Amino acid sequence: MRSIPLALSAAALSAVALVPVVPAQATALPAVQLVKIYYNSPGSPDNGANASLNGEWAQIRNTTGRAINLRGWTLRDKTNRSDHVYTFSPFVLGAGKVVTVRTGRGSNTATNRYWGRGGEGTFSYIWNQTSDTGYVHNPSGKLVDSCPYNSSRVAYKNCL
Numbered sequence: 001m002r003s004i005p006l007a008l009s010a011a012a013l014s015a016v017a018l019v020p021v022v023p024a025q026a027t028a029l030p031a032v033q034l035v036k037i038y039y040n041s042p043g044s045p046d047n048g049a050n051a052s053l054n055g056e057w058a059q060i061r062n063t064t065g066r067a068i069n070l071r072g073w074t075l076r077d078k079t080n081r082s083d084h085v086y087t088f089s090p091f092v093l094g095a096g097k098v099v100t101v102r103t104g105r106g107s108n109t110a111t112n113r114y115w116g117r118g119g120e121g122t123f124s125y126i127w128n129q130t131s132d133t134g135y136v137h138n139p140s141g142k143l144v145d146s147c148p149y150n151s152s153r154v155a156y157k158n159c160l
Contacts, residue, residue: 004126030136031068033159034147035059035098038135039066039127040155048124053104053117056127058134062093069093076102077132084126086115102126134159 036147039065058075062068070088077084086101091113093099099113106114117124127134131150138144147159 009055022139029063030094030145031062031064032070032073032136032138033061033063034134034136034145034157035160036063036156037127037132037147037149038156039132039149040129040152041125042155048118049119050104050106053124054102054106054114056103057100058127059098060093060136061098062095063118065095067092069101073144074135074137076135076137077126077128078135083117086113088113 023135038055038057058076069090069092070081071090073088075086077089091099091108099111101113101115103117103124104113105116105118106112107116115126116153130152131148133146133148135143136145145159147157149157150156
């Protein structure tokens with residue numbers, strides 16, 4: 001019968017003690033992440049005016065250390081309507097940067113993109129004021145991140 005040593009050498013113990021433990025959420029961070037959805041534009045009434053539409057927005061962050069071209073990426077809400085899908089034209093989001101996608105019309109910049117909705121009154125809004133979900137898909141259609149909310153008590157949802 002072979003004897004099994006009960007003691008580990010000091011080198012073996014130190015090697016075991018140096019193995020880092022990485023939390024599960026640290027490995028699951030998507031490259032492009034929904035940060036915040038402001039679903040109840042400020043002011044009353046919400047009348048579909050461009051200023052009111054642009055008070056409704058979603059923010060997306062590049063969580064990587066490199067720039068990402070968002071061409072073909074999409075942002076959408078829970079409905080299955082094609083007019084509730086924003087598709088990024090060629091646009092480079094810098095490393096660690098945030099872009100705000102506003103519902104109304106305006107001139108696109110490095111920090112703001114515009115869905116271009118308007119002229120349809122209150123039907124121009126994207127985000128429901130009580131509950132909805134924002135989804136980000138990559139150009140191949142894979143879901144990258146989502147952010148659900150279910151509250152009329154506040155006007156926005158922090159997704160992080």
